[in-house]
Amino acid sequence: MSCQHLKSLTPEALIPKANYPTFRCEECIRIGDRWVHLRICQTCGKMLCCDSSKNQHARRHYEESGHPVISSAELSEQWLWCFVDEQAIGY
Ligand SMILES: [Zn+2]
Numbered sequence: 001m002s003c004q005h006l007k008s009l010t011p012e013a014l015i016p017k018a019n020y021p022t023f024r025c026e027e028c029i030r031i032g033d034r035w036v037h038l039r040i041c042q043t044c045g046k047m048l049c050c051d052s053s054k055n056q057h058a059r060r061h062y063e064e065s066g067h068p069v070i071s072s073a074e075l076s077e078q079w080l081w082c083f084v085d086e087q088a089i090g091y
Pocket residue numbers: 003004005006068082083084085086
């Protein structure tokens with residue numbers, strides 16, 4: 001694995017899913033749109049929608065903020081994705 005962003009994140013360091021009582025993309029809510037799956041920015045904790053969603057807010061957030069790593073917010077999924085290196089890991 002060549003991605004230092006993912007290497008530096010241990011499961012204990014992740015923002016816990018339990019901290020998110022409401023599962024929603026705040027940007028989609030703002031514009032009244034819908035999403036498919038939800039992702040969490042591991043830098044600032046924003047919950048945003050995935051690449052399968054029309055608005056791709058997680059990707060846009062990376063492009064605007066440079067925050068490199070997201071995790072899946074879906075309760076059945078445990079993985080991280082780095083936009084910079086385009087690498088994923090499970091945990
Ligand atoms: Zn990386």
